[in-house]
Amino acid sequence: MKRFPILFFRFLAGLGLAVAAGTGIASEGHDHGEGAAAAAETASPRISAHSDLFELLGIVSKGQMLVYLDRYASNEPVTGARIEFETGEAKGIAAPQADGTYLLKLGTLGKPGDTAFSFTVTAGTDTDLLAGELSIADAHDSHGEAGSRPWLRLMAWAMAAVALIPGAAVLVRRFRARRALN
Structure with a gap:
């Protein structure tokens, strides 16, 4: 029964990392540096x-x-x-x-x-x-890029969920096995 808290905290740590990775995608007001600004300037209306x-x-x-x-x-x-x-x-x-x-x-x-x-x-x-x-487009409008690709945030969350499913399944299986032994 001592291993359950360790596995649970590992699961929470993995969940936290997955969420942090998912929210790391550029959103409104996020500065992409000079490279993105140069790319935006090359496209003429x-x-x-x-x-x-x-x-x-x-x-x-x-x-x-x-x-x-x-x-x-x-x-x-x-x-x-x-x-x-x-x-x-x-x-x-x-x-x-x-x-x-x-x-x-x-x-x-x-x-x-x-x-x-x-x-x-x-x-x-x-x-x-x-x-x-x-x-x-307004060159100072930071909503253009984030607003045009809202699916990126959704995809990050979906990938995080898919990555955590095997870990959660192992955790549940071990918990049920230990419970059956007691």
Whole structure:
């Protein structure tokens, strides 16, 4: 009967370690260091839209948007087009660049939030209207990462429970065997 308290305390120690390991997963406000910050900075906000005629991709960087325009059916770049844009707050024309892309400058492009865009594309005799929504995350919002992966905490708890099941079974078996002997 003396071994039961030792086994019980070993079980509790294992349970404590499993719970500590499960709660060690990054949660809200947890700092991941410079490596995670650098990875977050490399992903630029994007907007995409397509129709039967055109496919548009806009990549936001440093307060401006670089727009790529292709034919939807063939994926060939469309150069020399006129791209008019409109948001709820502003409207304008994207400037064609020498490399076949288009540059859109708008003061609100660096601000966090969701912005609905509509693009009127005119290339030769083809004209089409494309619409999309640009989402820019707040760089200071620590809820984004933890909120997007809540299953990690659940998985840690499940793994801890599965790891403790054999130990608990042995403990119960030994307790019942000792009780039967008394």
